[in-house]
Amino acid sequence: xxxxxxxxxxxxxxxxxxxxxxxxxxxxxxxxxxxxxxxxxxxxxxxxxxxxxxxxxxxxxxxxxxxxxxxxxxxxxxxxxxxxxxxxxxxxxxxxxxxxxxxxxxxxxxxxxxxxxxxxxxxxxxxxxxxxxxxxxxxxxxxxxxxxxxxxxxxxxxxxxxxxxxxxxxxxxxxxxxxxxxxxxxxxxxxxxxxxxxxxxxxxxxxxxxxxxxxxxxxxxxxxxxxxxxxxxxxxxxxxxxxxxxxxxxxxxxxxxxxxxxxxxxxxxxxxxxxxxxxxxxxxxxxxxxxxxxxxxxxxxxxxxxxxxxxxxxxxxxxxxxxxxxxxxxxxxxxxxxxxxxxxxxxxxxxxxxxxxxxxxxxxxxxxxxxxxxxxxxxxxxxxxxxxxxxxxxxxxxxxxxxxxxxxxxxxxxxxxxxxxxxxxxxxxxxxxxxxxxxxxxxxxxxxxxxxxxxxxxxxxxxxxxxxxxxxxxxxxxxxxxxxxxxxxxxxxxxxxxxxxxxxxxxxxxxxxxxxxxxxxxxxxxxxxxxxxxxxxxxxxxxxxxxxxxxxxxxxxxxxxxxxxxxxxxxxxxxxxxxxxxxxxxxxxxxxxxxxxxxxxxxxxxxxxxxxxxxxxxxxxxxxxxxxxxxxxxxxxxxxxxxxxxxxxxxxxxxxxxxxxxxxxxxxxxxxxxxxxxxxxxxxxxxxxxxxxxxxxxxxxxxxxxxxxxxxxxxxxxxxxxxxxxxxxxxxxxxxxxxxxxxxxxxxxxxxx
Amino acid sequence: xxxxxxxxxxxxxxxxxxxxxxxxxxxxxxxxxxxxxxxxxxxxxxxxxxxxxxxxxxxxxxxxxxxxxxxxxxxxxxxxxxxxxxxxxxxxxxxxxxxxxxxxxxxxxxxxxxxxxxxxxxxxxxxxxxxxxxxxxxxxxxxxxxxxxxxxxxxxxxxxxxxxxxxxxxxxxxxxxxxxxxxxxxxxxxxxxxxxxxxxxxxxxxxxxxxxxxxx
Numbered sequence: 001x002x003x004x005x006x007x008x009x010x011x012x013x014x015x016x017x018x019x020x021x022x023x024x025x026x027x028x029x030x031x032x033x034x035x036x037x038x039x040x041x042x043x044x045x046x047x048x049x050x051x052x053x054x055x056x057x058x059x060x061x062x063x064x065x066x067x068x069x070x071x072x073x074x075x076x077x078x079x080x081x082x083x084x085x086x087x088x089x090x091x092x093x094x095x096x097x098x099x100x101x102x103x104x105x106x107x108x109x110x111x112x113x114x115x116x117x118x119x120x121x122x123x124x125x126x127x128x129x130x131x132x133x134x135x136x137x138x139x140x141x142x143x144x145x146x147x148x149x150x151x152x153x154x155x156x157x158x159x160x161x162x163x164x165x166x167x168x169x170x171x172x173x174x175x176x177x178x179x180x181x182x183x184x185x186x187x188x189x190x191x192x193x194x195x196x197x198x199x200x201x202x203x204x205x206x207x208x209x210x211x212x213x214x215x216x217x218x219x220x221x222x223x224x225x226x227x228x229x230x231x232x233x234x235x236x237x238x239x240x241x242x243x244x245x246x247x248x249x250x251x252x253x254x255x256x257x258x259x260x261x262x263x264x265x266x267x268x269x270x271x272x273x274x275x276x277x278x279x280x281x282x283x284x285x286x287x288x289x290x291x292x293x294x295x296x297x298x299x300x301x302x303x304x305x306x307x308x309x310x311x312x313x314x315x316x317x318x319x320x321x322x323x324x325x326x327x328x329x330x331x332x333x334x335x336x337x338x339x340x341x342x343x344x345x346x347x348x349x350x351x352x353x354x355x356x357x358x359x360x361x362x363x364x365x366x367x368x369x370x371x372x373x374x375x376x377x378x379x380x381x382x383x384x385x386x387x388x389x390x391x392x393x394x395x396x397x398x399x400x401x402x403x404x405x406x407x408x409x410x411x412x413x414x415x416x417x418x419x420x421x422x423x424x425x426x427x428x429x430x431x432x433x434x435x436x437x438x439x440x441x442x443x444x445x446x447x448x449x450x451x452x453x454x455x456x457x458x459x460x461x462x463x464x465x466x467x468x469x470x471x472x473x474x475x476x477x478x479x480x481x482x483x484x485x486x487x488x489x490x491x492x493x494x495x496x497x498x499x500x501x502x503x504x505x506x507x508x509x510x511x512x513x514x515x516x517x518x519x520x521x522x523x524x525x526x527x528x529x530x531x532x533x534x535x536x537x538x539x540x541x542x543x544x545x546x547x548x549x550x551x552x553x554x555x556x557x558x559x560x561x562x563x564x565x566x567x568x569x570x571x572x573x574x575x576x577x578x579x580x581x582x583x584x585x586x587x588x589x590x591x592x593x594x595x596x597x598x599x600x601x602x603x604x605x606x607x608x609x610x611x612x613x614x615x616x617x618x619x620x621x622x623x624x625x626x627x628x629x630x631x632x633x634x635x636x637x638x639x640x641x642x643x644x645x646x647x648x649x650x651x652x653x654x655x656x657x658x659x660x661x662x663x664x665x666x667x668x669x670x671x672x673x674x675x676x677x678x679x680x681x682x683x684x685x686x687x688x689x690x691x692x693x694x695x696x697x698x699x700x701x702x703x704x705x706x707x708x709x710x711x712x713x714x715x716x717x718x719x720x721x722x723x724x725x726x727x728x729x730x731x732x733x734x735x736x737x738x739x740x741x742x743x744x745x746x747x748x749x750x751x752x753x
Numbered sequence: 754x755x756x757x758x759x760x761x762x763x764x765x766x767x768x769x770x771x772x773x774x775x776x777x778x779x780x781x782x783x784x785x786x787x788x789x790x791x792x793x794x795x796x797x798x799x800x801x802x803x804x805x806x807x808x809x810x811x812x813x814x815x816x817x818x819x820x821x822x823x824x825x826x827x828x829x830x831x832x833x834x835x836x837x838x839x840x841x842x843x844x845x846x847x848x849x850x851x852x853x854x855x856x857x858x859x860x861x862x863x864x865x866x867x868x869x870x871x872x873x874x875x876x877x878x879x880x881x882x883x884x885x886x887x888x889x890x891x892x893x894x895x896x897x898x899x900x901x902x903x904x905x906x907x908x909x910x911x912x913x914x915x916x917x918x919x920x921x922x923x924x925x926x927x928x929x930x931x932x933x934x935x936x937x938x939x940x941x942x943x944x945x946x947x948x949x950x951x952x953x954x955x956x957x958x959x960x961x962x963x964x965x966x967x968x969x
Contacts, residue, residue, distance in 0.1 A: 488815035502778075502816060711802040 003048070006055050010036055012086075013062055017069065020080050020295060023263070026072070028065045035061060070294040073239075075270040079247060081239045081296040082219040083184070085146040088297045088304075090117050090180050094138060096305035097312065099124040101138065105162060109149040113159025115187075117142040118166045121178075123313060127347045134350050136316075137170035139163045139228055140180030143219075145299075153183040153219065154704070157191065157198040160227045164202045167209055174351045176212040176316050179228040184246060186224035186676075188696035188704055190713065190722060196672070196695035197724045199227040200680030203649040206230040207364070208657070210357035212319035212350065214312055217242050217277075217286065222633070222642055223676045223695070230646040232322075232364050233315040236277040236286040239296040243275040244642040244673075245635050249700075253635060273638045274553045283552075284371055285639050288315070314343040316350055322363060323356040365654060368647045369610070375552035375603030375640040376573070384546070395618050403620055403751065477513060479532035481525055484509035490523070492516040513732050515689075522690035522731055524668045527593045527628040531576070534734045535589050535626075540580035544611050548572030549597075549604040555636040561597070569596045573604035574630075577612040579621070583739040585752055587624055588616035594629030594668055601674050602634035606644030609678065610651040613662075617654065620751040622661040622742055627679060632672025645677035652678050661746025665734070666716070666725070667691050684745050685725040687716035688734065693725065757957045760865065764858055768968070772824055772849045778842045780813035782835045789831050793822040793849060809846055826851035852968035858961050863927070866954050867944035868920050874938045876909040878916075878930055893925040898945055905942070923947045926954065 014032055021029055039054055046054070073081075081087060094101045094117070101121035105112060117140060122133040141153035155163075170177045186195045193201070206213065207230060215231035220242030236242060245253075247270035251261035254269055261269075274280075277289045290311050297304045314337070320326075321334050326348065333346050352360060380388070452460075484506050492500035500518035508514060513533075514523040531537035549565075549572065551558045566572060574596035579588055590612045592599045609625070616623035633641040656662050664679050666687040671694050679685070687693060692714040701709050712718055719725045729737045742752075776782070785807050787793070793806035805822035812818070826849040835846065853861070872878060880888060881903050887896050898904070904918035927944040930936045946954055 486815070489813065491816060491818055502813070504814075708799050710800050 003051055003055055006059070007040070007043075010055070010058055010062060013066075016084065016086055016298075017066070017295065019084055020073075020077050021069070022077075022080060026069070028069050028072075032062060032065055066294040073295075074267060075241065075273075075276050076247060076267040078239050078241055078276055078296075079270055082182075082241060083152075084296070086298050087143070087218070088299055088301075089144060090138075090140045090142045090182060091144075092299045093140075093180060093305070093308065094119055094121060096302065097309045098122065098136075098138065099133070104166060108147075112162050113151075113156045114144075114147075114149045115141055115151045115153050115155045115183075116159040116163055118163060123309070125313075125344050125347055132347065135173075135175045136350075137166055137173075137175055137177045138180070139166060139177060140216075141183040141219075141224070141228075143182050151187065153224075154185060154187045155183060155224055155227065156187045156189065157193045157195050160186070160198045160202055161193050163228055164198075164205055167202075167206065171209045171211050174211060176214065176319075176350050177209070177231075178312055178316075179213065179215045179231065181215060181217045181220045181225045181229050181242075183219055183221050183224040185221035185704075186227065186695065188694075188701050189707070190694055190718070190724075192722050194695070194719075194722060194724050196223070196676035196693075197680045199223050199645075199676040199695075200649070200678075202227045203230055203646055203677050204653055204681035207646070207650040207653045208361065210360060211352065212316050212360065213364075214315045214319070216290070216308070216312065217280075221246060223645065223673055226642065226645045226677070230364075230368075230650075232319045232360065232367070233288075234286045235288050235290050235311055235315055236280060237297065238277050238289050238292045240277055241270075241275040242277075242280050242285065242639055243273050244633050244638050245273070247273065247275075250635050272553065272555050273635070275638065280639055283375075283639060285643050310343055317343055317346070317348040319360070320348050320350055320352065320356075323359040324352060365650050368643075368650050371643050371647060372552075372603045372640045373607065375550065375637065376607055377548040377550040377604070379546040379548060379572075392618070399618055399620065403749070477510070477529070477533050478536075478538070479529050481509040481514065481529055492519060492521050494519045494521050515731060520689060520730070522688060524629075525731070527591060527595070530626060530628060530667070530734070531591065534738070535578070535580050535582070535591075537578065537580065540578040540589075542576065542578040543615065544577055544608050545572065547604050547608050547611075549574070549602050549634075551636065552603060552640045553636065553638050555638075558636040561636075565595075565597050569593065571596050573608065574599050574601070575605040575608045577608050577615075579615075579619075582624075582735065582742060585622065585739065585742045586619075587622045587742070588612050588619070589624045589626060592625075592627045592630045592674070597634060598631035599627065599629045599670075600631050600634035600641075601644055602637040602641045603644065605634075606641075606648050609648050613648075613651040613655040616660055617658045620660070620749050622663065622746060622750055623652075623655060624738065625662070625664045625679060625682070627664070627666050627670045627674065629668035630670050630672075630674045630679075632674065642673065645673050648678035649681050652681060656683075656747065659747035659749030661742065661750055663738070663741055663745065665729070665738075666693050669714075671695065671697060671714075680724075683726075684741065686727045686729050686737070686741075687719065687725050688731050689716060689728050691716045693719045757953055760862060761957065761960070764853070764861065768858075769826070769850050769852045770824075770857075771829075772826070772851060774808055774820060774822075774846050774849060776811055776820070776840050776842055776844045776846060777818075778811070778813060779840065780811040780818070781837065781839050782846065783810045783812065784831070784833060784836050784846075785809060787828050787831060787847070789829055791828045793826060793828060795822055795824040820846065822849060824849060824851045854967060855961060855965045858965055859958055862957055862961065863944060863954070866950065866957075867926055867946050868923065869941040870904075870918060870920060870943045870945060872930075872936045872938055872940050872942050873916070874907070874909070875935060876907045877933055878936055878942055879906045879908065879932050880904070881906055881915065888925075893928055894951065896925050897948070898923055898925065918945075920945060921947065924951060926951065 014036055017029055017032065035058060039058060043051055098121035101119045104118045104120060106114060106117065108114065119138045120135060121138045122135050125132050125134055141155055142150050143153040144150035167177055186199060188195050203226060213231040215229040215234045217234065217236040218240040220229065220240065222244050225242065247266045248261065250269040250273060251266040255261045255265055274283065277286065280286045281289055290308055293301045293304055317334060321331060330346055337343065486505045488505050489502040490505050490508050491502050494500055498519040500516050503516065508523065514525045549562055551562060571593060574593050576591045576593060579586060590609050613623055633644065635641065652662055662682050664682040664685045666685065669692045670679065675693060676695060693716060694714040698709040698713065701707060716725065716728050720728055787808060793808065795805040797803045807819050807821055809820045810817050811820055828847055829850050830848045832846055884896055884904060898918050899922045900919055902918045903915050905916040907914050907916045923945040925943050926946045929941045929943065936942065
């Protein structure tokens with residue numbers, strides 16, 4: 001019986017190896033297959049002792065060759081390992097790493113989203129004879145071992161919302177959060193709360209959670225992974241992958257194919273994207289690698305679970321140690337602890353005090369701020385850099401003096417005067433006629449309520465521009481689209497349903513600003529139209545122009561494409577950041593430019609947006625993010641791109657928390673990573689009419705979910721109906737609406753308030 | 754009195770609908786290589802979001818506009834002499850002969866035979882309780898209608914008002930709405946036929962169901 005079981009195990013190991021190496025011919029795999037086949041053929045003729053001896057030899061051979069095959073693993077093999085049904089999953093971890101756990105909000109398929117598991121777990125630690133049960137909130141995607149209802153760990157928006165809710169609970173209860181990333185990507189549907197918008201919310205809230213967060217990556221598929229992976233310590237299993245896009249998706253984009261890409265191209269893309277644990281450690285996106293047994297951890301590898309337990313405890317201890325002062329001996333012991341030592345031996349309490357919580361947030365912010373800084377090209381000379389540093393220091397001093405010191409006293413004084421005046425007025429009204437007439441004679445509060453300043457009266461009663469003929473200032477554009485020079489007509493896409501007549505390009509792209517005069521459909525316009533007609537770019541001060549996109553992963557053929565984009569657009573990256581005035585209010589604006597590589601966001605764009613947010617915070621200005629169009633994160637930058645999601649969201653959160661106004665305006669098509677992070681996290685998101693906003697395009701949704709997408713699924717009006725955005729603006733009114741927003745929205749620290 | 758034989762003969766004589774494809778405005782016509790008797794399809798997709806077969810392009814002021822098939826059928830009377838010519842608005846380019854399906858034939862017959870009672874506004878419609886009870890007990894055809902009879906309850910924004918039937922007396926032949934669903938104004942709610950013609954209509958429908966040959 002024992003022999004049968006061992007033989008079966010060997011057959012299962014061979015099947016696993018065959019699955020991992022796919023159709024590739026491999027001498028070691030062939031040898032294993034041959035030896036096992038030979039044994040199975042001869043076994044009926046052999047005696048028990050001989051069978052036992054041969055099985056033992058086969059087991060040794062398997063162990064030896066598995067070790068050899070381990071060194072031959074390609075990135076694509078690792079992808080197959082993490083997707084394999086025999087791969088460890090979160091339930092195995094809960095069973096083997098934690099001492100006790102209770103699943104919250106789900107039991108197999110009876111769950112709001114069976115793809116995600118939330119559990120309260122405990123880890124028992126001993127201190128002398130005493131045992132302390134330390135609670136943690138465990139959240140992660142559950143792939144199940146072939147359980148179809150888990151949807152492969154692809155989480156629906158409401159699943160991520162549930163995860164976020166329990167992260168908040170952990171924050172309230174002051175217990176650490178351990179997140180396990182086992183996802184190929186988020187389930188890309190827009191139903192409320194919406195894939196992109198929910199991931200953005202998760203990132204925004206996680207940036208401010210005041211408890212230690214440890215993330216362990218096995219399968220880190222882009223936005224789906226980021227939804228729970230913004231952590232103080234990020235560990236990665238040695239056979240895992242962490243990538244901006246699945247290799248299959250990258251190959252489809254790379255090959256420009258609508259059908260499935262060839263296995264060779266997919267393998268090439270997996271190689272180029274630098275998705276392995278070693279790559280991510282080298283790039284600085286994870287802190288440590290947790291070694292797995294050869295060819296990846298499976299549920300029977302109990303030694304691996306013991307190691308994982310030590311690692312998560314150590315990581316949590318380290319976080320606490322970095323923010324909370326432990327005893328000098330414990331601190332030294334933790335620092336000197338070897339990799340194989342058991343961290344359980346040194347007791348560390350995981351609940352944090354108020355001061356430690358503040359420090360934790362600052363360290364988390366610093367950690368992400370430092371990531372991928374070298375992944376873009378900074379063309380500033382040394383003198384310019386020195387000047388920028390000096391300028392920044394001066395601004396800090398200026399801001400402290402003007403806003404923190406002078407303005408505070410000014411506000412206090414004006415508040416005092418205001419109170420005094422109100423008192424006097426109350427006295428006048430409260431005491432009736434005698435006092436009122438007395439005060440009236442003395443001139444206190446003597447201005448009549450209906451009296452109007454003369455200039456306002458003049459402005460309201462005179463004829464508008466009487467000497468300048470016609471006064472249609474709203475139709476006169478500083479920048480006129482070159483498309484208006486074409487001598488042709490244009491058909492509105494709504495003509496069949498709305499009966500729109502053809503429009504002359506000269507009228508449409510000139511006076512009408514690309515808006516159908518019949519149905520109001522907005523034709524796409526160049527980003528320059530917005531720069532000059534909305535943001536007064538001619539008078540603006542552009543900063544950080546020297547930051548340019550680079551090819552940090554040396555992705556084959558990408559240098560050429562990047563150079564093409566740069567020469568075509570005259571820009572260094574897809575983001576322009578500048579300071580400008582909107583109706584007299586000084587603002588910081590960041591624009592994502594669609595013609596530059598589809599407005600994709602990489603390290604340069606992320607860094608520019610972060611610096612713009614920091615500038616706005618320092619100068620106490622509103623921060624407007626205009627997305628002329630973005631196709632998502634730049635896949636050729638791999639994780640250097642995807643890490644911009646938490647990085648920029650943290651910067652934006654810091655700015656909003658500081659009391660600023662962060663306003664997002666979408667145009668044309670805005671999809672994927674940016675919407676699922678720093679764009680979608682804004683409390684004030686508006687869209688230009690006829691624009692599209694979403695997480696994944698219709699093709700990707702159809703391919704991933706099998707659902708058919710109605711034609712207007714991503715339209716701004718649908719996004720508004722779902723509550724994803726806060727309003728839809730007419731292109732011709734953007735400047736007016738922005739000014740209105742500046743006057744009515746935003747926090748307390750805006751300088752003009 | 755409904756003349757079944759005549760009606761069927763009429764449909765059998767021309768079992769198709771001919772749709773003339775005309776230019777929506779002036780422009781230069783460019784056909785796309787269609788030949789007479791070529792099969793074309795109308796808009797497809799769950800939401801009819803995929804346009805029908807491209808029939809021709811019409812270019813006016815450098816604006817090339819596709820003209821697509823609106824129904825399934827075969828091309829006939831293709832005016833290939835117009836290729837490359839400037840034409841006026843409303844000029845016929847070709848005709849699509851669309852063979853009627855079983856459902857369309859039945860629809861045509863019922864349209865002639867039945868009196869349709871139309872929803873006056875967008876609202877949720879329910880049968881009045883007595884009518885509803887009768888339908889549940891004995892089927893739709895057990896309800897005898899007369900002019901002025903309280904027939905429906907119109908529910909809109911939680912406000913419920915009665916709606917009386919108006920039209921010739923008869924019985925309900927078909928119900929075209931689901932109780933509790935919103936019905937747009939102008940959509941038929943029920944089809945009513947005189948009691949005497951019920952068997953006749955049923956006979957016609959059965960014959961079409963059994964005998965009609967689908968061409969597409």
